[in-house]
Amino acid sequence: MIRPLLLSLALLTITAEAHAIEPLPPAQQAIFMGSREDKPAELLNGVTASQIGRHYVTGNEWNLHLFYSRVRDLGGGYVGVGADQAYLFIGWQKPELAWLIDYDSWVVDTHKIYQAFFLAAATPEEFMRLWTLEARVEAERAISLHFPKAAPRIIPLLRLYRAKILLRLTKVRDGALAANVPTFMSDPAMYTWVREFVRAGRTRPMVADLLAKKGIRGISKAAEQLGVPIRIFYMSNAEEYWDYTPDFRKNLAATFHDAQSLIVRTCLTWLRNQDYRYVVQTIDNYLGWLSKPWVVNVTTMIKYRSDDSKDVELFVMDKSADDEEGARRTKGQLK
Secondary structure, three states: OOOOOOOOOHHOOOOOOOOOOOOOOHHHHHHHHOOOOOOOOOOOOOOHHHHHHOOOOOOOOHHHHHHHHHOOOOOEEEEEEOOOOHHHHHHOOOOOOOEEEOHHHEEEEEEEEHHHHHHHHHHHOHHHOOHHHHHHHHHHHHHHHHOOOOHHHHHHHHHHHHHHHHHHHHHHHHHHOOOOOOOOOOOHHHHHHHHHHHOOOOOEEOOOOOOOOOHHHHHHHHHHHOOOOOOEEEEEHHHHHHHOOOHHHHHHEEEOOOOOEEEEEEEEEHHHOOOOEEEEEEHHHHHHHOOOOOOHHHHHOOOOOOOOOOOOOEEEOOOOHHHHHHHHHHHHOOO
């Protein structure tokens, strides 16, 4: 039996004298990296028809710093979709392991660019510079050094999205700074922590589809074997793309978690405020809702569209599914 990572938090401590985060022992690394992936999606969904087929190699949620106070120093494991969002949460959460997932292989490849840049750049300023056109030779050299086999595939991806990613990172960094929230792009100590976390091999970019059968369940099984409860499961606004399926419910029900574990999501409010509603919910509360057949999608659970406020807000979803079910039965909405 593999020993749980009961001592790994000590290995993740950064002191002024030493910044080393230790790699996993080989047997544990094999478990972490060994779970099966899903096949990349043939069709990329979207909330609207115009968004179908879009590659989200950058996020468009502009106030992720609203999550900071809720996720700070949670430890445990991180599972999340998207690209840049992962490194924000890693810096805030200080996890033990991070599974960086997406059903789009372009997004998974984008993580290789990020990781090559983390390995090449010792400071936030150097990291940000690598995204500039002026640093293109240095940036491509870093990718070729750290991911030689994938370089022919991901260097064109960098060339295509370099400017957009830099604009995104700059805007997110400056927005968080205005809210007095540190990020890996602005805080040297946080940057060092994220960089050493990546260097230690504690991130795993992988293709995993929330609606498929292998990736998410494999992550959960690996987390359980390693004794690392998934404390943040970040889904962005993916739930708005579809109704809940049996496989999605099974995937979430299998999540290895504890009482501190959170679902972290966004709900689209673009027409109202050019952003999202930022929603936190415990996994236990969420699983209570998913267990109800009448909960067909996220809109059933979170009534965010009726809010006329243009403010961007953090919403804590803590209403009980049982209470809601009782209220609906009283009103005759459920048989």
